[in-house]
Amino acid sequence: xxxxxxxxxxxxxxxxxxxxxxxxxxxxxxxxxxxxxxxxxxxxxxxxxxxxxxxxxxxxxxxxxxxxxxxxxxxxxxxxxxxxxxxxxxxxxxxxxxxxxxxxxxxxxxxxxxxxxxxxxxxxxxxxxxxxxxxxxxxxxxxxxxxxxxxxxxxxxxxxxxxxxxxxxxxxxxxxxxxxxxxxxxxxxxxxxxxxxxxxxxxxxxxxxxxxxxxxxxxxxxxxxxxxxxxxxxxxxxxxxxxxxxxxxxxxxxxxxxxxxxxxxxxxxxxxxxxxxxxxxxxxxxxxxxxxxxxxxxxxxxxxxxxxxxxxxxxxxxxxxxxxxxxxxxxxxxxxxxxxxxxxxxxxxxxxxxxxxxxxxxxxxxxxxxxxxxxxxxxxxxxxxxxxxxxxxxxxxxxxxxxxxxxxxxxxxxxxxxxxxxxxxxxxxxxxxxxxxxxxxxxxxxxxxxxxxxxxxxxxxxxxxxxxxxxxxxxxxxxxxxxxxxxxxxxxxxxxxxxxxxxxxxxxxxxxxxxxxxxxxxxxx
Amino acid sequence: xxxxxxxxxxxxxxxxxxxxxxxxxxxxxxxxxxxxxxxxxxxxxxxxxxxxxxxxxxxxxxxxxxxxxxxxxxxxxxxxxxxxxxxxxxxxxxxxxxxxxxxxxxxxxxxxxxxxxxxxxxxxxxxxxxxxxxxxxxxxxxxxxxxxxxxxxxxxxxxxxxxxxxxxxxxxxxxxxxxxxxxxxxxxxxxxxxxxxxxxxxxxxxxxxxxxxxxxxxxxxxxxxxxxxxxxxxxxxxxxxxxxxxxxxxxxxxxxxxxxxxxxxxxxxxxxxxxxxxxxxxxxxxxxxxxxxxxxxxxxxxxxxxxxxxxxxxxxxxxxxxxxxxxxxxxxxxxxxxxxxxxxxxxxxxxxxxxxxxxxxxxxxxxxxxxxxxxxxxxxxxxxxxxxxxxxxxxxxxxx
Numbered sequence: 001x002x003x004x005x006x007x008x009x010x011x012x013x014x015x016x017x018x019x020x021x022x023x024x025x026x027x028x029x030x031x032x033x034x035x036x037x038x039x040x041x042x043x044x045x046x047x048x049x050x051x052x053x054x055x056x057x058x059x060x061x062x063x064x065x066x067x068x069x070x071x072x073x074x075x076x077x078x079x080x081x082x083x084x085x086x087x088x089x090x091x092x093x094x095x096x097x098x099x100x101x102x103x104x105x106x107x108x109x110x111x112x113x114x115x116x117x118x119x120x121x122x123x124x125x126x127x128x129x130x131x132x133x134x135x136x137x138x139x140x141x142x143x144x145x146x147x148x149x150x151x152x153x154x155x156x157x158x159x160x161x162x163x164x165x166x167x168x169x170x171x172x173x174x175x176x177x178x179x180x181x182x183x184x185x186x187x188x189x190x191x192x193x194x195x196x197x198x199x200x201x202x203x204x205x206x207x208x209x210x211x212x213x214x215x216x217x218x219x220x221x222x223x224x225x226x227x228x229x230x231x232x233x234x235x236x237x238x239x240x241x242x243x244x245x246x247x248x249x250x251x252x253x254x255x256x257x258x259x260x261x262x263x264x265x266x267x268x269x270x271x272x273x274x275x276x277x278x279x280x281x282x283x284x285x286x287x288x289x290x291x292x293x294x295x296x297x298x299x300x301x302x303x304x305x306x307x308x309x310x311x312x313x314x315x316x317x318x319x320x321x322x323x324x325x326x327x328x329x330x331x332x333x334x335x336x337x338x339x340x341x342x343x344x345x346x347x348x349x350x351x352x353x354x355x356x357x358x359x360x361x362x363x364x365x366x367x368x369x370x371x372x373x374x375x376x377x378x379x380x381x382x383x384x385x386x387x388x389x390x391x392x393x394x395x396x397x398x399x400x401x402x403x404x405x406x407x408x409x410x411x412x413x414x415x416x417x418x419x420x421x422x423x424x425x426x427x428x429x430x431x432x433x434x435x436x437x438x439x440x441x442x443x444x445x446x447x448x449x450x451x452x453x454x455x456x457x458x459x460x461x462x463x464x465x466x467x468x469x470x471x472x473x474x475x476x477x478x479x480x481x482x483x484x485x486x487x488x489x490x491x492x493x494x495x496x497x498x499x500x501x502x503x504x505x506x507x508x509x510x511x512x513x514x515x516x517x518x519x520x521x522x523x524x525x
Numbered sequence: 526x527x528x529x530x531x532x533x534x535x536x537x538x539x540x541x542x543x544x545x546x547x548x549x550x551x552x553x554x555x556x557x558x559x560x561x562x563x564x565x566x567x568x569x570x571x572x573x574x575x576x577x578x579x580x581x582x583x584x585x586x587x588x589x590x591x592x593x594x595x596x597x598x599x600x601x602x603x604x605x606x607x608x609x610x611x612x613x614x615x616x617x618x619x620x621x622x623x624x625x626x627x628x629x630x631x632x633x634x635x636x637x638x639x640x641x642x643x644x645x646x647x648x649x650x651x652x653x654x655x656x657x658x659x660x661x662x663x664x665x666x667x668x669x670x671x672x673x674x675x676x677x678x679x680x681x682x683x684x685x686x687x688x689x690x691x692x693x694x695x696x697x698x699x700x701x702x703x704x705x706x707x708x709x710x711x712x713x714x715x716x717x718x719x720x721x722x723x724x725x726x727x728x729x730x731x732x733x734x735x736x737x738x739x740x741x742x743x744x745x746x747x748x749x750x751x752x753x754x755x756x757x758x759x760x761x762x763x764x765x766x767x768x769x770x771x772x773x774x775x776x777x778x779x780x781x782x783x784x785x786x787x788x789x790x791x792x793x794x795x796x797x798x799x800x801x802x803x804x805x806x807x808x809x810x811x812x813x814x815x816x817x818x819x820x821x822x823x824x825x826x827x828x829x830x831x832x833x834x835x836x837x838x839x840x841x842x843x844x845x846x847x848x849x850x851x852x853x854x855x856x857x858x859x860x861x862x863x864x865x866x867x868x869x870x871x872x873x874x875x876x877x878x879x880x881x882x883x884x885x886x887x888x889x890x891x892x893x894x895x896x897x898x899x900x901x902x903x904x905x906x907x908x909x910x911x912x913x914x915x916x917x918x919x920x921x922x923x924x925x
Contacts, residue, residue, distance in 0.1 A: 061681070061682060061683070067760045133831075134843060134845050141757045147716065148758060235736060240736075277608065277610070278610040280610050280611070281611060306755075308736070311642045323627070337615070338610075339591065341598055345599070345600045368630075369573065373638050374634055381729070446555030446556065446558070446559070449755045451763075454763050454764070456694045458555050501606075
């Protein structure tokens with residue numbers, strides 16, 4: 001209450017009125033909100049495309065779309081979800097939470113913060129309108145492998161420039177995160193006292209800065225191959241199409257961890273809160289995150305075991321990939337040890353966090369299977385891989401985002417969300433996601449390649465089940481939107497601490513927190 | 526509330542188990558990787574199952590502990606939180622134990638991988654070339670080469686007819702291989718990336734334009750083995766299956782002899798120096814058009830707006846300028862982007878050499894003189910095109 005009057009009395013401390021508040025804002029909370037709402041919108045755009053895919057795959061035969069449009073859907077669905085939904089959502093969380101968690105008033109570079117957000121809608125629009133270009137949208141897969149991607153029509157430059165812009169936005173966001181964490185921590189908060197969410201984001205930000213320029217370089221080479229007569233990826237001109245795959249996956253594998261490390265951070269905040277017990281093995285969690293980040297740079301060619309690498313290469317990438325299981329295992333064991341002998345309650349954020357631990361472990365298992373190069377010769381480019389990475393990204397990254405939304409919504413809005421609806425949303429989601437993706441393991445093992453609009457009859461039953469799961473999961477998310485907006489509009493007033501077991505600086509602020517989080521730095525002991 | 530959770534969990538598990546059981550009961554469901562018909566595929570399957578069971582075991586332990594904790598360490602059961610948060614000993618244990626398990630997996634995996642890479646001393650070498658959207662097979666020791674494309678009728682794909690047993694997994698000319706011989710398979714591609722995959726052999730290998738990959742197999746049992754292209758290669762990626770017919774050595778030799786005899790017959794029938802009638806050309810031309818050209822230009826020659834030009838004079842083709850320019854230069858595009866029937870010589874050149882930088886490939890190697898002559902005749906005299914041109918195979922021969 002005192003905060004509200006404060007804002008009215010001293011106008012320059014509060015948000016500007018009207019639209020200009022959002023256009024010109026340099027406030028970490030406003031920008032965080034925009035990031036989160038933007039990513040929610042993109043989640044539905046990409047989700048609609050996924051539903052088109054699953055509707056076509058509901059039965060064998062071509063029913064709804066033609067194969068070319070189907071390929072456009074798989075391509076743009078992936079790009080929208082990766083660059084439009086998951087990554088911006090985590091940047092949104094970083095914006096809201098990092099200043100509050102390290103005891104800072106705002107992000108270190110607020111104007112760049114504004115810019116890095118406002119690039120996004122334009123980049124995403126470029127990508128989406130490319131679907132209406134002559135010759136159709138990009139249809140060569142989100143991996144953009146040449147020579148196929150060079151057959152793209154008028155959509156090609158839209159695709160390339162959109163990736164450039166998205167990369168610029170990510171790099172700026174990452175610089176901001178690093179600058180904030182390294183310079184603006186409250187007195188007494190040394191690195192090994194930072195909340196784990198802050199740690200995982202710090203490491204993620206370094207990954208982003210390391211690999212986004214690699215992607216930008218790769219797609220620029222595609223651009224010059226297409227329009228300026230270069231032959232980087234054209235064997236007839238002395239180039240090599242496989243080189244693009246090496247470049248892409250040198251970006252692509254760290255990219256996977258860019259989308260999952262902050263999720264680890266979120267889960268490491270939530271499980272201790274609802275277990276009412278400190279995180280088990282804090283320092284080993286930090287070292288495990290660092291190890292995973294390091295390993296992410298030396299495993300990329302496991303995405304391309306079938307391109308015909310020398311035996312030594314295949315062995316190296318097989319062993320290095322298997323190693324990832326060790327730090328990842330440490331994380332899972334630590335989460336479970338945190339729960340062990342705790343005093344647990346199961347509010348919606350905890351339910352999502354538990355589902356994350358279980359389902360993420362399942363994708364860890366399928367990941368370990370995929371790491372075995374000789375077996376990967378069977379798994380590669382099948383629905384087994386589709387199931388594997390969707391388990392990483394949906395019950396992994398997306399569930400952690402939902403857990404984070406429920407966990408911090410009361411802090412952000414000042415209102416408790418509707419717990420009953422939250423639980424219904426959780427159960428619909430967790431059932432939907434498993435009905436959707438689990439059968440895909442089976443069809444993949446049985447021999448169904450990915451990215452096909454039509455399939456042989458022996459895959460029919462599991463595809464139908466999978467599509468039903470997709471519609472259940474997809475439409476359940478409307479409930480999520482309803483719950484969020486209901487909490488924004490009103491509800492039971494949240495206390496400052498919100499959750500009984502919550503610890504950390506953000507819970508010492510009022511709910512909702514003041515416009516500038518910490519005007520005087522708190523003391524951390 | 527948690528009891529509630531467990532009741533619900535139990536019902537979920539029951540339902541999933543029922544689903545799984547009914548799945549196993551029905552032969553139409555395929556749950557697992559095929560064991561296959563080669564030593565390689567068997568060792569890959571064993572490796573797959575070994576790691577699967579290790580994962581199941583780890584999963585049971587990890588989730589078991591987790592569910593135990595979730596049941597017993599609940600606030601509603603009066604659990605009071607302990608405050609321990611560190612133990613170097615257990616951290617070391619759960620780093621070292623997984624390492625040992627991984628080493629246990631890596632040893633057999635390495636052995637299988639080394640065996641898979643040994644392509645030395647083959648009995649037979651077959652070169653496999655991926656095209657948008659068919660496979661080309663070439664027996665390097667024999668003088669045999671042919672193309673293999675999807676034979677499922679378009680009506681089945683469009684749901685106008687009942688789908689056959691091998692829907693989408695059937696071809697006009699299967700790859701015929703002998704059993705019990707070491708076959709070296711070279712993969713490459715003519716246009717974009719493809720991947721050649723038959724699950725029963727136990728591996729897939731990318732087909733890369735400009736590069737040749739080699740793999741090998743020894744098929745143990747005669748039979749028909751089906752697979753598909755596994756690397757996204759454009760519009761009809763889902764419609765270029767691989768079919769292998771594995772025959773006994775005797776039957777294989779017979780097939781080779783038949784192929785050579787048949788090749789001579791076809792050559793005689795397609796004699797280039799013979800004068801063909803227009804009816805002959807038109808009927809063969811339709812066959813070639815529907816089999817080869819229609820996947821892009823459509824059976825009625827209508828094309829696809831923005832991607833594949835129509836073949837019908839008078840239709841409008843709006844597309845990016847780089848796509849229109851070669852058409853205009855060769856005389857196939859009139860004002861307002863209307864398709865016109867350009868000179869027959871240019872038409873021949875396009876079919877023979879393709880249009881570089883577009884999806885139109887060169888058919889000089891893929892089609893015979895008679896086939897090219899027929900399809901050009903057909904296209905120039907169908908769907909309202911009435912040039913009256915009759916192209917003879919001899920003309921194509923001299924145009925090459």
